[in-house]
Amino acid sequence: MTEGCPFRFAGEDFLARPSGALWWPAQGTLVVADLHLGRSGRYARRGGALLPPFEDADTLARLAAEIAALDPARVVSLGDAFDDDHAASEVATREAAVIARLADGRDWLWIAGNHDPAAARAHLPGTWLSHLPGLIAFRHIAADGPDISGHMHPSTRLAGRRFRCFVLGQTHLILPAFGTYTGGLDIGDPAFAPLATRGIALACAERVFALPMPTARKRSPLNTFSKEA
């Protein structure tokens, strides 16, 4: 039994994994969004804070665990895999062996994001695309549905804890950010309203659980518990 929360979207069966990855069993496809690899390196390069430089190893280890658990035929990264194009070449060089091992024997698709529009592709296995058309399109930023996208980093707070979320609307499915050093945009933000009217969110923790999008609620009860700290 594979862990996660099963749901239907655009006529297909999917599984929302506790890790924030999406599993499409019929296609043997694993989808992740917004890895933001190389973020601490970019901050340091720009003379900012010297953040703990462990997030790439952390993100890739969690991705490796998903690949080991599901053995996908195809892996799709929905853009912003790298925090910028410079980070892409830095990380690709440093983590080349790790990424090659993950991609070995599978299709690997990199969708370009706004952070990594022209990443140095030479060092990386797989194919780069601006988006992947189809009955269900894969792209970085949601556009004509039905599509599966990233970019928004949806998250919510409940009982004083932040949860990364899938956002499931009629024609859009938005993935949470998978990268370790990523923040979240609260699903109550107006930016989500046109994408998921009367939709639901799937919150990722040790288990995945559903809650309605704030637009589908009578009153937003967010923050009811978060002021206690």
Added chain:
Amino acid sequence: MTLPPLFSDWFAGNGWQPHPHQLALLAARGDTLLIAPTGGGKTLAGFLPSLVDLHLNPGKGLHTLYVSPLKALTADVGRNLARPITDMDLAIRVGDRTGDTPTSQRRRQRADPPEILLTTPESLALMLSWPEAAKMFSSLKRVVLDELHALAESKRGDQLMLGLARLKRLAPGVQTTGLSATVEDPAALAWFMGAESVLQADPGPAPDIALLPTLQPPPWAGGGGRYAVPDVLDAVAGAKTTIIFLNTRAQAELFFQALWLANDQALPIGLHHGALAREARQRVEAAMAAGELRAVVATGSLDLGIDWGNVDLVIQVGAPRNIKRLVQRIGRANHRYNAPSRARIVAANRFEVIECVAALEAARAGELDGEPRGPGPLDVLIQQILLTACAAPFDANALYAEVITAGPYRALSRDDFDACLDFAATGGYALRIYERWQRLVLRGGLWQLRDPRAARDLRMNIGTITEAEKLKVRRRGRGGGPLGEIEETFAASLSPGDTFLLGGQVLRYDRIRDLVMEVTPTPGREPKIATFSGLKFATSTELSQRMLRVLADPDRHAELPQNIRDWLALQARFSALPRPGTLLCETFPRAGRWHLVIYGFAGQNAHQTLGLLVTRQMEGLGLDPLGFLATDHALMITSLQPVTDVAPLLTTPGLEQGLEDWIAASSLMKRSFRAVATIAGLIQRNRPGARKTGKQATFSSDIIYDTLRRHDPGHILLRATRDEARRGLIDFDRIADMIARNPQIGPRALPRVSPLAAPLLLELGRVRLAGEGQLRLAEKMARDLMEEAGLNRVRGDD
């Protein structure tokens, strides 16, 4: 030095005599700590040696540096100094240098400093980070540290001591005077500032203090004290000028509003607290100084001494929480040296009456409380290292030698210093990938900034005060004036149209634009809420123990007002009264959660530690603890499942198992990490340019903390975090001892909250636990929302 004729004539001409401690300080050699009550001419005592020296030996350059914790205080001291200088026609210039000083004036001060410069610890740190620092401070002869007792309570004091160590190196022979209100351990404070001697001024007559008699009895619970408004108004009418202290800003707002509604005589009463706009505060301060107000409602923002000689009554509303603060607040009444201070206390609820009775008893006995302070924190040292590099390239050996002359860092090991230097330079991670981007580089044996432009960022992040992010509040419309600020978390809980209290006005939240909340005053509407946290004070252990003695001794109950005796009788009937030698425990359901209360009367730190231990056991037993609240009297744990047996939760063997991880994951540690990482410069408070707000680009310090803990558990910042969090904990042996000495009663399974537990429900400062209970609660909330929205399962595309 002795007093020159010009000065003694000046004293005599005003009909004054110098106080003995003013003359003693003039004669003192070396660094001295002066302890004097409010109104004892402390400030003049601190400056007299400078004035005399400058009169006898007029010289060039900066002579005296005065450091106070408050900007407002520097302005006040500047005004007070003007009088002797003008009267005696001394050729002395006084300038102040704080965050409010205009840039043009700062530049002039750097080129041509006044003889006396008044500043704050943060502005001093900034001045020391400029390349001109060495030249500017080389002429310095004296340093005066005002309100040192207040500064020593926080990391601001540690930063100040590091700054003082720098000044002593730049100006060898500089003489330091510390000025302090009454403290419990003068020797420790002297050690902290490196003083060779302590001068104690005559404490003056004993204060006149008592409970304020009230027409209505205090309510069962609550912290506002509004039941006493008519009595407080009568007291204000009967005095010349009154300061009314409340413990939190929200309470001050509500009390102020209640006073105005009942103010039939239209007494001029003002409001003063730290969340109000500077303009609003300055208006109140000016009105107070001019004697135009009969009373001011205030919080800790007035704890420190702006000198209002006409105040003749202090009213403390709500239990003072610690004896020292009560004594210092009492001292604000009657600044004439040898008149007794008059103060009245209003207990906010019945539980607090006992605390107030215990506090009055301790204050009369002159028994003060306080916790010994720990060694200098490493995050402050890291900031100091980075700022040192901003001023000039430095030698590590010389800097270490300088740092260990600062009181709090005397025991700092070279290894710890080197670890801090390594963090400042490269991040100090086990994985060395920042060599190319390191912040400090070693060139020719000296450490310096790799990129000199980084100095700007570092200077913008100076300071050790880490507060919640604030939003400015202003009136909507063209040129709407600033009203104050509120915490972002509070703002996030409001929806447009909601009303809240600020500055005594009911405001309607209209919208947020560019990090400013725009509001419209809506008089007459009920405010929705007024919770912004402000400061929370902990009751001292000493006071808790005094309370238990009052509670436990039936003979002492006779001292208590009748309504309190009734209340205690009710508690005894409903549950039981705490007794020394036993540990009273109660459980009751409330609002869908179970509560377990353990009355330890052992102080907040002990209860906090106990809370971590007990909840760890509860997690193991599947009781789904959600969080706990540790006060000084009791520990209250909330959980999803009820506790039926306390004994297994308190068994010592196994208590510590897995505890490190449990503590590490609690909000207690994450809060400490946020502060430590901010001070050490890992997280930036002020970025040049726009501040990012809650967008997906930023991620929380919790993520950095979790990553660091997983991948580099020995990192210096985690150590600094543990050191800091541990200050709020006590060692586990003492807890085991407390449990062993106190056979438990219970738990008494009650149908609802007991009279004694009711006040706990209103306290702030809960510690959240990241366990199964939290996840289950989130799932339940999500399920309820789904049902409310008419969605009872994950929708497919049907």
